[in-house]
Amino acid sequence: MKLCGIELKGNDAVLVVLEISEKGPKYIDLPTRKIALGESDNAVDVIRFQDEIATFFVSNNISKAAIKKRAKKGKFAGGPDTFKMEALIQVIPDLEVELVTPQALAAMEKKHDIIYPSSLKKYQEVAYLVGVWLFK
Template identity: 90%
Template sequence: MKLCGIELKGNDAVLVVLEVSDEGPKHIDFPTRKIALGDSDNAADVICFQKEIAAFFVSNNISKAVIKKRAKKGKFAGGPDTFKMEALIQVIPDLEVELVTPQALAAMEKKQDIIYPNSLKKYQEVAYLVGVWVTKYSKY
């Protein structure tokens, strides 16, 4: 099974694909590492983002997306574009979507010795953690 860990940052969806097997999660390095939402006030850009990310999931046989949840209020609140991107991903047909809190990720990092693959870019580390979290603490 393939799943995609996602961190929503600014107007980018940072993507990390993991192949899940009995040996554990394995990072699959795709040329597409992030997909950007253009002008979130422009309906054509919003539709384009959803079509592009849905096509990425379909063409790479990804059956589950896991998104790092953002705070709705307070100092670390997510920007409006990230909430729009999250909703657009959640309504993609035939895609299971799960959200994971930053607190759950931090707890996992303390308990687990996370080794990042060499093929991972630095900006993908949080998305990688999101994917690893679901393989260890959730039913996938």
């Protein structure tokens, strides 16, 4: 089974795909590492984003995804585009989506010795943690 960890930053959905193996989560280095929303006020861009990300999940046989949850208000509140992207991902048919809090990720990171794959890009580290969290 393949899973996807997602971090929403600005207008990008940063993606990391993991596969269940006997040794734990196995990182799959795919050419698509992020998908951009584009202009969030433009319906064509919004539809294109959802089509592109849904196609990514289907073509890579991903059945479950987790998204790092963002604060709705306060100093570290997520931008409006990230909430739009989250909703577009949550309504993709046949995809189970979970939201994970930053606190849960920090606790998991403290409890387990997380080793990042060498082929993982620096900007994908949070998405990788989110994907590993799905293995809990």
